Amino acid sequence: MCRPASLAEQKQEQTAGLSVQWQDLTVGVGPKRVPVLRNLTGGASAGALTAVLGPSGSGKSTLLGTVSARFPSQLRVLRGSVRYDGEAWDRSRHKRRVAFVEQEDALLKDLTVRQTLTFAAALRGEPDPAARASLMLHELNLDKCADQAIGGANIRREISGGQRRRVSIGHELLLDPGLVLLDEPTSGLDSHAAAKIFRILKDLSTRGVAVLATLHQPTDAMFLGFDSLLLLRDGEASYAGDPQNAVAAIAPKPPPKGMPIADYLMEVICGDDAKQATAREAAATTGTISISEEAGPALPWLSQFIILLKRCFLAHRLDLVDPMLLANMFSVMLLSATLWSGQGSKRPRTETSVRDISGLLFLSPVYWAFQLMILALYTFPADRVVVTKERAAGLYSISAYFLARTSVDTLTIVLMSPLLSLIYYFAAGLRPSEVGWHLLTLFLNSLCAHSAGLCIGAWIMNLKRATTLQTVFMLATMMCGGFYVRGVPVWLKWFGDLSFTRYAYGALLKIEYKGAHYDCAAGRCTVLRESALIDARIRRSSVGADLAVLAGFAVAFRLLAFFGLKRNTH
Ligand SMILES: Nc1ncnc2c1ncn2[C@@H]1O[C@H](COP(=O)(O)OP(=O)(O)OP(=O)(O)O)[C@@H](O)[C@H]1O
Incomplete structure (x- = not known):
């Protein structure tokens, strides 16, 4: 059986680094491909800590993004090349060897620190993920907060900013990468927390990994600990080489007493009195360890699915039992039970009593449709940053994530509507013998609504826009579906056919x-x-046909949701 390496053993263990070199690199961003990096030449060697410093907007993040090869739609190499151990980017070989800790932490807020690292290790295919995570916790000095939730900015803040950053770094290090890119890993941290992170990076580089980091206001101790320095200004290199020689190379005089070297250099490259700031030393490219094998096989699909299913459940279990949501659902159902109490069992039936019960049979599917669609809209946007990042690292396939993420919600949220509808069903005096069909219809209606919400959320990750589209879709299809007006023009009738609640309403009436x-x-x-309330289109179809249409809509919306998610997490 595999025994996880002890911390001491791990420290000595050399990791095969992956050097990166960029040559005459010019990179454009945005739809117009405006160049923000120009003619850059340099690199980050295995076993070295290379720092990129520069004023805001100088192109540091763009350089890291380009080297990570993760944003092909946003960043375009207009000229020059980036090579990894001398080879061009090969997605299948390199993506699992390059770790990228981005400026924003991409973590699931309701997981604990330990769970976050354990799932990362499991998805990486570690034989003993818990033990590997424990070692990482210890190494990153996270033992004390191991069982606290990460916490979101507006919800809970269980761990500090510095601890969050370390969790993000640990998450990436569990991939055993050869090249680690870090965008501002110390920003917003106090000097003590920043120094801790710096020590982790330094330790990593001494193990053989190539570390390339943009750093915000490093202290002198940190600055002199860099193995290599790249100073950027307006997308061009002001200096590249040994940090010890940077001042002599580009500054007119030594830094004033008490001023950190990095701050001084920043002032020099931004100021007008800088020496002609394009002194470059050849970036060190020696010491490259050549890698021939991949970072390890990906897990089989089923294992990915099982791990993701567990993680989705733990990460989103609190969404499912949100007291506000439950109170909303219970109160609407209780109110329905009160308002329609005994209406269905009144005999003889009159046009008025038929109209009253029709109102309930209309309201119920429409209420659940709106409620569940809104819930589903949030599903993918909430996870997008994490999923995009993990997919880029090749941890799992999108189909495994899609099924894992949707099955937990489908089983809980979608089952809620038939279960809670029992509150009004018997109170309103609806037919006791038909309860099963009524609940089945509501289940399919909810499945449809949930799938439609997933679909809109997967294609339009901007929640404001997605909510607007959802409202427009629901109201427009209901209006064209003949709910409120009979004389719908022929050319608009097809739009009304998209109103899935119409089929649910028709089935419930029948x-x-x-x-x-x-x-x-x-x-x-x-x-x-004969009742004037039930229009001809509803009368024509059978219950079976209505339910089949609902099932068809649910499948179609889900498939569309899958393709939307695939497209938006690339
Ligand atoms: N997707 C984009 N579309 C248009 N412009 C962009 C895009 N990404 C970056 N830029 C522009 O490119 C320039 C470099 O941005 P970048 O984020 O790389 O700078 P930075 O040095 O990392 O800045 P900071 O330290 O503030 O994070 C900026 O002027 C920015 O506005």
């Missing part, structure tokens, strides 16, 4: 009024044939 009569002007009329 289930409740199958063979039922009411007192009318002619004496005795059949509800489903």
Whole structure:
């Protein structure tokens, strides 16, 4: 059996580093491909800590993004090349060897620190993920907060900013990368927390890993600990080489007493009195360890799915039992039970009592549709940053994530509507013998609504826009579906056919009024044939056909959601 390496052993263990070199690199961003990096030449060697410093907007993040090869749609190499151990980027070989700790922490807020690292290790295929995570916790000095939740900015802040940054770093290090890119790993941290992170990076580089980091206001101790320095200004290199020689190379005089060297250099490259600031030393490219094998096999699909299913449950379990949500659902159902109490069992039926019960049979699917669609809209946008990042590292396939993420919600949220509808069903005096069909219809209606919400959320990750589209879709299809007006123009009728709640409403009416009569002007009329409330289109289809259409919509929306997610997490 595999025994995890002890901390001491791990410290001595040399990791095969992955050197990166960029040559005459010019990179454009945005749709117009505006160049923000120009003619850059340099690199980050295995076993060295290379720091990138520069004023805000000088292109530090763009350089890291380009080297990570993760944002092909946003960053375009216009000229020059980036090579990894002398080779061009090969997604299948390199993506699992390059770790990228971005400026924003991409962590699931409701997982604890330990769970976060354990799932990362499990997805990496570690034989004993818990032991590996424990070692990492210890190494990053996170033992004390190991069982606290990460916490979100507006929800809970269980761990400090410095601890969050270390969790992000640990998450990436569990990949055993050869090249680690870090965008401002110390920003917003006090000097003690920043020094801790710096020590971790230094330790990593001494193990053989190539470390390339942008750093915010490093202290002199940190500055002199860099193995190599790249100073950027307006996308061009002001200096590249040994940090010890930087002042002599580009500054007119030594830094004033008490002023950190990095701050002084920043002032020099931004100031007008700088020496012509394009002194470059050849970036060190020696000591490259050549890598021939990949970072390890990906897990089989089923294992990915099982791990992700557990993680999705732990990370989102609190969303499912949100007291506000439950109170909302319970109160609407209780109010329905009160307002419609005994209406369905009144005999003989009249046009008025048919109208009242039709109101309930309309309101119920429409309420659940709106409620569940809104819930589903948030599903993918909330995880997008994490999933995009993990997919880029090749940890799992999008189908495994999609199924894992949606099955937990499907089983809980979608089952809520039939279960809670029981609150009004018997109180309103609806047909006891048809309860099963009523609940099945609500289940399929909820499945449809949930799938439609997933679909909109997957394609439009901007929540404001997604909510607007959801409202427009629901109201427009209901209006064209003949709920409020009969004379819908022929050319708009097809749009009304997209109103899945219409099929649910039709099915619920037919289930409740199958063979039922009411007192009318002619004496005795059949509800489903003669009541003015039930329009011809609803009458024409059978319950089976309505349910089949609902199931079809649910499948179609889910497939569309899958493709949307795939597209938006690339
Ligand atoms: N997707 C984009 N579309 C348009 N411009 C962009 C895009 N990404 C970056 N830029 C521009 O490129 C320039 C470099 O940005 P970058 O984020 O690389 O700078 P930075 O040095 O990392 O800044 P900071 O230290 O503030 O994070 C900036 O002027 C920025 O506005």
